[in-house]
Amino acid sequence: MDLRTITCPFMNELCRKYQETILLGAFDEQGITIIEKAESPVEFKITAQVGARIPLFAGATGKVFLSGLQELVIREVIKEDTLPKFTENSITNKDDYFKELLMVREKGFATDFEEYIRGVNAISVPLNGPLERPVAALWMVGFSRGLFVQDGSV
Numbered sequence: 441m442d443l444r445t446i447t448c449p450f451m452n453e454l455c456r457k458y459q460e461t462i463l464l465g466a467f468d469e470q471g472i473t474i475i476e477k478a479e480s481p482v483e484f485k486i487t488a489q490v491g492a493r494i495p496l497f498a499g500a501t502g503k504v505f506l507s508g509l510q511e512l513v514i515r516e517v518i519k520e521d522t523l524p525k526f527t528e529n530s531i532t533n534k535d536d537y538f539k540e541l542l543m544v545r546e547k548g549f550a551t552d553f554e555e556y557i558r559g560v561n562a563i564s565v566p567l568n569g570p571l572e573r574p575v576a577a578l579w580m581v582g583f584s585r586g587l588f589v590q591d592g593s594v
Contacts (some may be wrong), residue, residue: 443576444476447567451578452476460582461487467505467574471496475576486560486581498522499552500564501579507544508566508574514541529554559584 444464451462455478464476472494474481479487488494496502496517515538523532531537544550552562564579 443486443567446479447563447578448476451476454478454578454580455480458580458582460580461485463488463501463579463581464576465494465501465579466576469496472498472501472505472577476578480582484583489533495524498526500550500562501552501577503541503544503550503552504564504577504579505574506564507550508568508572511542514538526556527558528556529558531555553586 447464452465454460454462459480459482459497461480462478465472465474470493472480474488474490474492477488477490479485489583494501496506506517509517518534518538523528523534523537525532527560531540549563549565552560552564556562561584562579562581564577566574567576567578569575
């Protein structure tokens with residue numbers, strides 16, 4: 441079965457429950473591509489087009505994909521690139537970012553509190569393949585005043 445066919449009922453349920461946009465994305469060396477969405481039904485919302493590309497180090501979703509790599513590969517990726525400062529909350533210190541990725545791996549999900557886009561929070565979970573590495577990710581995005589607060593409550 442197609443990944444979109446499998447995930448759409450779950451995406452729609454999350455969207456219905458939280459009234460926020462849910463996105464499904466796939467990862468490659470250049471970044472993340474949105475391959476499906478369940479758009480929030482509210483008038484004032486965050487959305488993105490299917491096919492849109494997101495940078496590799498973009499918030500929660502980037503963390504989910506990078507945390508699935510082997511530690512030596514993570515260090516190599518972080519070493520090669522300067523961590524971008526999207527907002528004042530972006531993690532730009534390589535050691536801090538590496539620790540964050542290890543914590544994401546341990547918790548099984550990643551959060552983004554205005555790290556990629558000011559005023560936007562996100563939470564992302566990996567969809568692991570047969571080698572326990574993320575083949576895709578689901579994430580929920582919403583305005584920082586409405587989605588959830590930094591302690592993780594919704």
